[in-house]
Amino acid sequence: MVTIYHNNRCSKSRQALALLQxxxxxxxxxxxxxxxxSKEELAExxxxxxxxxxxxxxxxxxxxxxxxxxxxxxxxxxxxxxxxNPVLIERPIVINGNKAVIGRPPENVLSIL
Numbered sequence: 392m393v394t395i396y397h398n399n400r401c402s403k404s405r406q407a408l409a410l411l412q413x414x415x416x417x418x419x420x421x422x423x424x425x426x427x428x429s430k431e432e433l434a435e436x437x438x439x440x441x442x443x444x445x446x447x448x449x450x451x452x453x454x455x456x457x458x459x460x461x462x463x464x465x466x467x468x469x470x471x472x473x474x475x476n477p478v479l480i481e482r483p484i485v486i487n488g489n490k491a492v493i494g495r496p497p498e499n500v501l502s503i504l
Contacts, residue, residue: 395485397483411500423482449480481493
C-alpha cells in the first residue's frame with residue numbers, strides 16, 4: 392500500500408495521485424490538512440524522506456513569510472510548527488514502505504514504486 396499526504400486543491404498533489412492510480416497502486420489518502428500527522432508520525436515521514444523539518448516547509452506560503460521567515464528554530468520546534476500549521480507542509484508526500492518522496496514534480500513518485 393502506498394500512502395499519499397494529499398491536498399485535493401493542489402494540482403501537483405492531484406497529478407501525483409493520478410499517476411499512482413494509473414500504476415494500479417493500492418492507495419491510502421491522508422488529507423493532511425484535516426488529518427494532521429502527529430510530531431512522531433511526521434518525524435517518521437521525514438526519516439523516510441531523509442530530510443529535516445525545515446526542508447519540507449512551503450516557504451512561499453503567506454503564513455511562513457509573515458511569521459516564520461528568518462526564524463532559527465530547532466528541528467523539534469519546526470516539527471511543532473508543521474503540526475500546528477499543516478498548510479506549511481510541502482505536498483504531496485508519497486510513502487511506499489521505507490521509501491518516501493515529495494511529488495514535485497509528480498513523476499518523482501514513480502521512483503519509489
